[in-house]
Amino acid sequence: MVHQQSSQEWLSRTGDVEDIVTNLVPRLAYFAGVARNEHVTRAAQEMRVPQSTLSRAVARLEEDLGVDLFARRGRTVALTPAGRTFLASVERALADLERAAEEVRADADAAVGKVAFGFLHTMGAETVPGLIHAFRADHPGIRFSLVQNYGEAMLEGLRRGELDLCLTSPVPDAPDLVARRLDEQKLRLVVPADHRLASRRRIRLSEAAEETFVTLETGYGLRRITDDLCAQAGFRPRVAFEGEEAETLRGLVAAGLGVALLPPPAFPRPGVAELAVTAPRAVREIGVAWLDGHPDTPPVAAFKKFLLSRRGHLLPT
Template identity: 80%
Template sequence: MSRRGNRSVTENFDVPTTEELETGSWAVTLTPRLAQFAAVARYEHVTRAAHSLGMPQSTLSRAMARLEDDLGVALFARHGRTVSLTAAGRAFHASVERALAEVDRAAESVRADADPATGKVAFGFLHTMGSETVPELIRAFRADHPRVRFQLIQNYGEAMLERLRHGDLDLCLTSPVPDAPDLVARRLDEQKLRLVVPDDHPLAVRKRIRLAEAAAEQFVTLEPGYGLRRITDALCAEAGFAPKIAFEGEDPETLRGLVAAGLGVGLLPPPAVPRPGVVELTVTAPRAVREIGVAWLGGHPDTPPVAAFKRFLLSRRGQLLLHR
């Protein structure tokens, strides 16, 4: 039997107004009495149902009478101290049990997600961190929290920040580090960006380059709205030029493939695994890095597993595995 039967239930005797009932507020009006109705239907005895609910029998009887008045239909046939469901009562009872079961499932789900030992963390991160950085972080965290579960979501920075605001994410690793009044963000590390050129390009014999020397090149970049695209545009502007865009994409490794095919050059973070067909040059000026930070929604309390993972991330400042 559900634990609903052991709960103490307080009855609200405010009579719903005609306006409330006509504006679709049945859920608000009826919800406090649904568990009481289900108990009476289950026991077919008001006194036993009241005992299971921890409330006076007279209070429960009045509540059921009020429920029938609100609905305008008889739910019970009275037989002395016992009751039985009418046809309308049986139909209503089936729906009420499904609704209460769904409430129980929802409550158990949120309680399970908040459990300190086995709860869940919804964690977002950039695509470039999915192959090694995030797996290594989670491996290290789970050394002390082996049963914490993760919902992992890869996306670009702005999309993850919106999901933070909508409550879909607890934390996210992103770049640039956001500066917004509704978010809290902490810088964790930085990652060098390199000018990636085809291995048969005239610049491929170089190891270092000033970004201004690539002003005449065709660039492959991420689409507008991506953090790395904003960084690329800003660095090129600092170097004194606006990049000529040949291709725009959504994934840095796809862009690296376009570079290998001779379709342009790109300002990209280092890959997890070296890519054949390209040469990666250190940019000496301007200083070409992207800051990596963790962000969360301000003013929202953390569940224990989220708080533990947040502390862990903040303890790793300057120690992220970023393929420098």
């Protein structure tokens, strides 16, 4: 019974504090203005509000807190010890709010704003740097917050508001997202340099049915594409190793640990041979996605327009 009463009292106090904070926020700037001027009339003139509004706000603030923040001396006021303690925290809070407001305004600025942009690991070495370089030729001041991840993680980043746009594959089909296909990328069968197939330039994927595969982990877009292509070729791949990054898989192939279906590398990798797959058609679609109904800041709108203008020419040739 004692524990229950204590909990109820705690919940009551918590609710009271939340109510006080809700009521405090609009009055903090008024309090700081009066404290800075030590005079209600001068503070009202400086803040361009009626003196009566300022006086009522300060009086209500003291009433809510249950302490006197000012000692009145005619038309002037002076902070009490409680007022000085409170002012130190108020000034820090107001400064934090001002910095936050300046930051979000700067991020939305058409000339120097910021774009939170996600993309696949396989697009980080060449594709994305090339895109940003081309975009900034006309928008030199726009900044980017870049996030490399696999497709599903980036889509969740869009939903949480952590990303504005992302390049992903496969192109998502979800009711809360908007997605546009931009390009497609051929996939190759990567084999060790001393493999029996290494001298070939082209191959039907069914010819690799008995091979051991190294793949990305379940949940990655390229893993789903690999499984689907193998199914179209009439077999289920025997997976020996799973990884999180395409170049790691190339290293495993070079070490003779299996074969892999991968997009072209940004730079040639020794120790492997890369074969064109003639059947089934081995490609992955690349698209841009964003959260449906989410308003774009000017820099995000500009970069989105740029990406959509690159349809069919997104990837380096």
